[in-house]
Amino acid sequence: MPNSPDQSLLGRPAPHPEAYAPELLYPIARAPKRQELGVGAQPPFFGADLWTAYELSWLTPRGKPVVAIAHVTVPCETPNIIESKSFKLYLNSFSGSRFGSADEVLARLRTDIAEAAWRGSDAAGSVGVRLTAADAFDQQQVHELDGLLLDRLDIECTDYTPQPALLSAAFDEQPVEETLTSNLLKSNCPVTEQPDWGSVQIRYFGPQIDQGGLLRYLVSYRKHDEFHEQCVERIFMDIRQRCRPTRLSVYARYTRRGGLDINPFRTSHPAALPANVRTARQ
Template sequence: IPCETPNLIESKSFKLYLNSFNNTRFADASEVLARLRSDLSEATWRGSQVQGSVGVRLLEAEQFDAQQVHELDGLLLDRLDVECTRYTPAPELLRANHDEAPVNETLVSNLLKSNCLVTGQPDWGSVQIQYSGAQIEQEGLLQYLVSFRNHNEFHEQCVERIFMDIWSRCKPIKLAVYARYTRRGGLDINPLRTSHPGALPANVRTARQ
């Protein structure tokens, strides 16, 4: 979905939409693809003077065995032996060393956990943080990510919050925050927030998904 669209596809409504086809017959997969692209494009651009199209790719059953599982690339923060005592978002834990030369780093954690804003059910995720700028203190960043443990918010909102907290507290030159959440309701939700244009991450599932 292009970032310029006035609307996003809400995950629960998307699940209900897909289930509405349970008794529908299509001639072939290309007809399914065309219908999805048409309906999703209309929903995302609804109310806008500008119109566009979303991207849709179907993965058919005979292709399942060829799919790969791959962990997010980067230095794993979870290796650190730190005590975590904060369980609601604590951006004050974020610090960066502005007295040293800037770095380019990719940091990863599998300990992101928040709760659904509607149901309260747990949402577990892996998060990848890529940045250029003053080096972010890794211990504080890990404690910050763990601090989402009791927080109630949607996946997309959590990623936006993480991005803005790092951006305002650590002041990187460039920043991208990408999360892959465990599947609930049959849908992958993998939000990406970035400060700069770039290729989308490869859509490869992690083992936790």
Template sequence: MTSSIHSPLGQPTLYADQYDAALLFPIARAPQRTELGIGTTLPFLGADLWTAFELSWLNLRGKPQVALAHITVPCESINIIESKSLKLYLGSFNNTRFPDAAEVLSRLRADLTEAAWRGGIVQSSVGVRLVAPEWFDREPIEELDGLSLDRLELDCDRYTPAPELLSAATEEAPVTEVLTSNLLRSNCPVTDQPDWGSVQISYFGPQIDQAGLLRYIISFRNHQGFHEHCVERMFMDIQSRCQPHKLSIYARYTRRGGLDINPFRTSYPQALPANRRNARQ
């Protein structure tokens, strides 16, 4: 477990042609959470929902097999898994023979769980679900539900996170709202490549000023941060500045290297959202 500067991101790569779990590169969540004032007791629940679109292996006769993989990494895990390392790890399945999809599923679950909890005690398994080709047509495309903030016409001039843009009507009766935006962009902290996303903010509490919230979302445009950390920063800023009684934030980022990452954080127990891609993914 090391910092992102030692990760495969931005480095020349040799692609393994045989299964190799050692390719997975975990990055500790703690340093970024410490910057946000998050201690060992998390102020939220949730998970990081991944979709792997480029999963393939060989059966025992050498015939290629393909599937999609839905991966659920619990937010309480010690580490995130660096995305390029996951791509390289999945690529190592390509020329490896497995008896069946059940064996592939078992390897994925065991290896990803080990990486997510490396350096600590495993508290919950990483979830993995494979989708076989005969079920591909049951993978829907859906946009995030809610009132679009993007309808607002406004001036913007802040492109690094600016929580001071957030405010709420704390003297008025609480409301329930679900707000969305497709204008989320942040940047990889290692390669500086842009990460494009959509975000859904659901809350019950003092009504949040929508113009300020949209400007706040746009203010991530030049921010360097992994997807998971960006969503946790949003959660902490909105919780602190707007004081909702209940808060959930769900971001869906466009895929890169055949992978998308979709963090979900919530202040109260509830079912995880369905991992359904939107049109840009």
């Protein structure tokens, strides 16, 4: 049986780990939610979940602390997501352990995260991990998502659970290519019901999507309980089914919680992953 969110450490007291503990990583199967969305064995999208870990530290062999930022790329083809509190506790477990070099830490991260993300798969896979050392912190950028901001629209919002029927497109007109953004995405953790705040970017080519309806649809997630990755896949599938674009990409950047931000990207066609650059709220 796959792990379920209610069996995780979410919402439960958890002691700070004293030593490196890869067993803390808690994978949750993607399949049940994808089945709910009508996503088959071959999803109609590519992409990855881009994680940024700001609270990573370990000890040198002489006991001196080192700090770094970790950038983790988990392909959406993995059978599992990794529950974020378990990820935080796992990263915290490095803080009391001694490692010979940053390369050793990097290797442990790649091995452990890949094992959890691909657990249950017929074939082993990999994840991407890179570290930013403290002497490069001032090179980190802040940039808002590119595109036309939907939040400029003066609309009335009355729905706060996802309403795909709010989505529509001009099927009898010439197709357009647009990039639309909003900072008004908000959902809730399905276990703790704590708020998750995000910004979203939608790129598409196809029948022009009604912008007011799209903004109302995004706002309708406000009381919805679902993990970040699942929300983005729901948005992708709803737009795909209701608006029928020829090409579609959905990218969300969520504000950090517990020193972690999660930024899922889904696209209908093979495309380069977006640069993992934080927004001002992150």
